[in-house]
Amino acid sequence: MKVVVIGGTGLIGSKVVARLGEHGHEAVAAAPNTGVNTLTGEGLADVLQGAQVVVDVSNSPSFEDDAVMEFFRTSTTNLLKAEADAGVTHHVALSVVGTDRLQGSGYFRAKQAQEDLIKTSGNPYSIVHATQFFEFAKGLADGMTDGDTVRLPAAKIQPMVSDDVAAAVGRTSVGAPVGGVVEVAGPETFELEEFIRMGLAAKNDPRKVLTDPQATYWGAALQEDTLLPGPDAHIAETKFADWLAQQK
Template sequence: MKIVVIGGTGLIGSKVVAGLREHGHEAVAAAPSTGVNTLTGEGLAGVLEGVSTVVDVSNSPSFEDQAVMDFFRTSTANLLKAEAEAGVAHHVALSVVGTDRLQGSGYFRAKQAQEELIEASGLPYSIVHATQFFEFAKGLADGVTEGDTVRLPDARIQPVVSDDVAAAVARTAVGAPVDGVVEVAGPEAFSLEEFIRMGLSAQGDPRKIVTDPAATYWGAELQDDTLLPGPDAHIAEVRFADWLARQR
């Protein structure tokens, strides 16, 4: 099976490409650095020749509200148009658990717009919703730090290692389109405060961490279960504490 991975040189994309190749598939990493640009359409027609499945794990270089919306609307529209012209049989996209519940955030409004474009395209598709990655604990903390204090909403999260997200995306890519959403999450739910505390402590980061009822998650207000997957999610096996121990 020939599969093109848009964003195939990034954290998730490179792992998806490697996993597909290990299982005997012809996986092509597509990114601006390889001559494929979904924002301009450059290289799309050529890279999609003879392709059965396209996996989109690309992300916006800017999280500013209008920039991220422009990125996902433009790149997704260009990609879907090129896929239709090339006869691609399956479109797979990576998105986020709780996207439809996080519409107070410009980033998640843009991800919702991306999903709606895919659903309306008429192409067979699968959308993989993942929870927050283990690797992004520090980045999440950085985004809500004031001085030396990390202020977090009172909510739970069920983070997952990026390797398991990539494996779920690859499994979905070689399967039949579900014309819907599949979810993947880690094996344990934590409070946001506990997750970030564990992540920063493992790096010797001394910042103070507090739960603040007024705090938001990338601009969105949270309920206790906003970031949690549903009952049918695929639950990965790697535990956060075990992964942190390996990083040391």
């Protein structure tokens, strides 16, 4: 099976390409640095020739509200049209658990726009909703740092390692289109403050971490369960402490 992975040179995309290749599929990494640009349409028609599946794990280079909306709207529109023209029979997109509950954030409004375009396109599709990645603990902290203090909303989080995200995306891509959302999450639930504190401690990062009732998550207010998956989520195996131990 030929599977084209948009964003195939990034953190998740490169792992998806490797996993699919190990299972005997023709996995093609497509990204601007391989001559494929979903914003301009450059290279799309050529790379999609003979493809049965397209996996989109690309992300916007800018998280500014207007820029990220333009990225997901334009790239998704171009990609879906090119897939229809090429006869692709399964579109798989990676998105985020809780996207529909995080609409106070420009980034998640853009992700919701991406999902809506996919759902109304008429193309057979599957959307994988993953929880936050272990690897992004520092990035989350950086986005919520005030001076030397990380101020976090009161919420729970069920993070997972990128390898398990890639496995879920790869598994979904070689299955039948579900015409809906598949959720995946890590095996443990943490307070957001606990997750960030553990991640920073592992890097000997001296910042203080505290819960602040006024703090938002990339501009969105959180309820305790906003970032948590539903009861039917596929639960990955890798635990955060085990992963942290491997990083040393």
